[in-house]
Amino acid sequence: MSYFSDIYNGVKSLITGMKVTGGYFIHARKGAITQQYPDNRETLKMFDRFRGEVVMPHDENNQHRCTGCQSCEIACPNGSIEIIWDRAIDPETGKKKKKIDKHIYHLSMCTMCGLCIEACPTDAIVWAQNYENSVYDRSYLTKTLNQPGSTVQAGVED
Numbered sequence: 001m002s003y004f005s006d007i008y009n010g011v012k013s014l015i016t017g018m019k020v021t022g023g024y025f026i027h028a029r030k031g032a033i034t035q036q037y038p039d040n041r042e043t044l045k046m047f048d049r050f051r052g053e054v055v056m057p058h059d060e061n062n063q064h065r066c067t068g069c070q071s072c073e074i075a076c077p078n079g080s081i082e083i084i085w086d087r088a089i090d091p092e093t094g095k096k097k098k099k100i101d102k103h104i105y106h107l108s109m110c111t112m113c114g115l116c117i118e119a120c121p122t123d124a125i126v127w128a129q130n131y132e133n134s135v136y137d138r139s140y141l142t143k144t145l146n147q148p149g150s151t152v153q154a155g156v157e158d
Protein backbone atom coordinates (compact mmCIF):
# COMPACT_ATOMS: atom_id res chain seq x y z
CA MET A 1 0.00 0.00 0.00
CA SER A 2 2.82 2.36 0.85
CA TYR A 3 4.26 1.62 -2.61
CA PHE A 4 1.22 3.15 -4.34
CA SER A 5 0.94 6.06 -1.93
CA ASP A 6 4.62 6.87 -2.59
CA ILE A 7 3.93 6.93 -6.31
CA TYR A 8 0.89 9.12 -5.74
CA ASN A 9 2.84 11.57 -3.57
CA GLY A 10 5.70 11.62 -6.08
CA VAL A 11 3.40 12.42 -9.00
CA LYS A 12 1.53 15.01 -6.93
CA SER A 13 4.76 16.80 -5.98
CA LEU A 14 5.95 16.67 -9.61
CA ILE A 15 2.72 18.27 -10.81
CA THR A 16 2.96 20.96 -8.10
CA GLY A 17 6.48 21.82 -9.26
CA MET A 18 5.51 21.78 -12.94
CA LYS A 19 2.59 24.12 -12.21
CA VAL A 20 5.05 26.79 -11.09
CA THR A 21 7.34 26.16 -14.06
CA GLY A 22 4.40 26.06 -16.45
CA GLY A 23 3.08 29.36 -15.06
CA TYR A 24 6.37 31.06 -15.82
CA PHE A 25 6.49 29.44 -19.24
CA ILE A 26 3.04 30.67 -20.18
CA HIS A 27 3.62 34.19 -18.86
CA ALA A 28 7.14 34.47 -20.26
CA ARG A 29 6.09 36.99 -22.86
CA LYS A 30 4.61 39.22 -20.15
CA GLY A 31 7.99 39.82 -18.51
CA ALA A 32 8.32 36.92 -16.05
CA ILE A 33 11.50 35.66 -17.68
CA THR A 34 15.16 35.32 -16.90
CA GLN A 35 17.07 38.28 -18.33
CA GLN A 36 19.23 37.28 -21.28
CA TYR A 37 22.31 39.06 -19.94
CA PRO A 38 24.78 40.03 -21.39
CA ASP A 39 23.00 39.82 -24.76
CA ASN A 40 20.54 42.49 -23.62
CA ARG A 41 23.20 44.76 -22.08
CA GLU A 42 22.17 47.70 -24.29
CA THR A 43 18.53 47.62 -23.20
CA LEU A 44 18.68 46.13 -19.70
CA LYS A 45 17.23 48.51 -17.13
CA MET A 46 17.48 47.61 -13.48
CA PHE A 47 14.41 47.96 -11.30
CA ASP A 48 14.03 51.05 -9.12
CA ARG A 49 14.92 49.44 -5.81
CA PHE A 50 18.14 47.90 -7.15
CA ARG A 51 21.25 48.89 -5.17
CA GLY A 52 24.31 49.06 -7.39
CA GLU A 53 26.67 51.35 -5.51
CA VAL A 54 26.62 54.52 -3.43
CA VAL A 55 27.23 57.68 -5.48
CA MET A 56 27.21 61.42 -4.87
CA PRO A 57 25.24 63.41 -7.47
CA HIS A 58 26.74 66.69 -8.67
CA ASP A 59 24.87 69.46 -10.46
CA GLU A 60 25.89 71.28 -13.63
CA ASN A 61 28.07 73.64 -11.56
CA ASN A 62 30.05 70.71 -10.13
CA GLN A 63 28.39 71.18 -6.75
CA HIS A 64 27.18 68.47 -4.39
CA ARG A 65 25.29 68.40 -1.09
CA CYS A 66 27.95 66.89 1.16
CA THR A 67 29.00 68.97 4.15
CA GLY A 68 31.52 66.45 5.48
CA CYS A 69 29.44 65.88 8.61
CA GLN A 70 30.64 62.25 8.81
CA SER A 71 27.20 60.83 9.68
CA CYS A 72 27.51 58.29 6.87
CA GLU A 73 30.96 57.26 8.01
CA ILE A 74 29.70 56.71 11.55
CA ALA A 75 26.60 54.84 10.36
CA CYS A 76 28.51 52.42 8.14
CA PRO A 77 28.87 49.14 10.05
CA ASN A 78 32.01 47.95 8.28
CA GLY A 79 34.13 51.02 7.58
CA SER A 80 33.33 51.28 3.87
CA ILE A 81 33.26 55.08 4.04
CA GLU A 82 36.08 57.41 5.01
CA ILE A 83 35.57 61.15 5.18
CA ILE A 84 38.67 63.30 4.92
CA TRP A 85 37.82 66.82 5.93
CA ASP A 86 39.50 70.09 6.69
CA ARG A 87 38.60 73.51 8.02
CA ALA A 88 38.64 76.57 5.80
CA ILE A 89 37.94 80.26 6.42
CA ASP A 90 34.39 81.15 5.42
CA PRO A 91 34.71 84.40 3.41
CA GLU A 92 31.27 85.55 4.58
CA THR A 93 31.77 85.12 8.32
CA GLY A 94 35.57 85.09 8.57
CA LYS A 95 35.28 82.01 10.78
CA LYS A 96 36.71 78.56 10.24
CA LYS A 97 34.22 76.11 8.82
CA LYS A 98 34.30 72.33 8.26
CA LYS A 99 34.82 71.41 4.62
CA ILE A 100 34.97 68.05 2.90
CA ASP A 101 38.20 67.12 1.19
CA LYS A 102 37.48 63.55 0.08
CA HIS A 103 34.50 61.27 0.47
CA ILE A 104 36.06 57.85 0.02
CA TYR A 105 33.86 54.82 -0.64
CA HIS A 106 35.11 51.23 -0.68
CA LEU A 107 32.67 49.45 -2.94
CA SER A 108 34.51 46.16 -2.40
CA MET A 109 33.53 46.18 1.28
CA CYS A 110 30.02 47.59 0.92
CA THR A 111 27.16 45.26 1.84
CA MET A 112 24.54 47.59 0.29
CA CYS A 113 22.76 47.96 3.62
CA GLY A 114 21.87 51.60 2.91
CA LEU A 115 22.54 52.88 6.43
CA CYS A 116 24.85 55.62 5.12
CA ILE A 117 22.19 56.96 2.77
CA GLU A 118 19.57 56.92 5.52
CA ALA A 119 21.95 58.71 7.89
CA CYS A 120 22.85 61.54 5.51
CA PRO A 121 21.03 64.69 6.66
CA THR A 122 21.38 66.48 3.32
CA ASP A 123 20.58 63.68 0.84
CA ALA A 124 24.08 64.00 -0.58
CA ILE A 125 24.46 60.32 -1.44
CA VAL A 126 22.08 58.01 -3.28
CA TRP A 127 21.97 54.58 -4.91
CA ALA A 128 23.19 54.15 -8.47
CA GLN A 129 21.87 51.27 -10.55
CA ASN A 130 25.00 50.17 -12.36
CA TYR A 131 25.61 46.46 -12.00
CA GLU A 132 28.88 45.79 -13.80
CA ASN A 133 31.45 46.21 -11.07
CA SER A 134 33.86 43.40 -11.93
CA VAL A 135 37.47 44.58 -12.05
CA TYR A 136 40.85 42.86 -12.20
CA ASP A 137 42.40 45.27 -9.71
CA ARG A 138 40.54 45.60 -6.41
CA SER A 139 41.86 49.14 -5.91
CA TYR A 140 39.49 50.29 -8.69
CA LEU A 141 36.65 49.63 -6.26
CA THR A 142 37.85 52.37 -3.94
CA LYS A 143 36.27 55.58 -5.18
CA THR A 144 36.28 59.26 -4.28
CA LEU A 145 32.66 60.30 -4.53
CA ASN A 146 33.15 64.07 -4.61
CA GLN A 147 34.49 65.14 -8.00
CA PRO A 148 37.77 67.08 -8.32
CA GLY A 149 37.23 70.81 -7.79
CA SER A 150 33.66 70.36 -6.60
CA THR A 151 32.11 72.48 -3.88
CA VAL A 152 29.07 72.24 -1.65
CA GLN A 153 25.83 73.83 -2.86
CA ALA A 154 24.94 77.12 -1.22
CA GLY A 155 22.49 76.83 1.63
CA VAL A 156 23.03 73.10 2.22
CA GLU A 157 24.96 73.68 5.44
CA ASP A 158 22.28 75.89 7.00
Ligand code: SF4
Pocket residue numbers: 054075076077078079080081109110111112113114115116117
Ligand atom coordinates in the same frame (compact mmCIF):
# COMPACT_ATOMS: atom_id res chain seq x y z
S1 SF4 B 1 25.53 50.81 2.11
FE1 SF4 B 1 26.03 50.06 4.18
S2 SF4 B 1 27.98 48.98 3.95
FE2 SF4 B 1 27.72 50.22 2.13
S3 SF4 B 1 28.81 52.14 2.58
FE3 SF4 B 1 26.64 52.45 3.14
S4 SF4 B 1 26.51 51.94 5.31
FE4 SF4 B 1 28.45 51.09 4.53
Ligand code: SF4
Pocket residue numbers: 065066067068069070071072073083119120121122123124125
Ligand atom coordinates in the same frame (compact mmCIF):
# COMPACT_ATOMS: atom_id res chain seq x y z
S1 SF4 C 1 27.47 62.19 2.48
FE1 SF4 C 1 25.96 63.07 3.90
S2 SF4 C 1 26.34 62.02 5.85
FE2 SF4 C 1 28.13 61.67 4.56
S3 SF4 C 1 29.56 63.32 5.13
FE3 SF4 C 1 28.39 64.02 3.36
S4 SF4 C 1 26.66 65.17 4.24
FE4 SF4 C 1 27.52 63.92 5.90
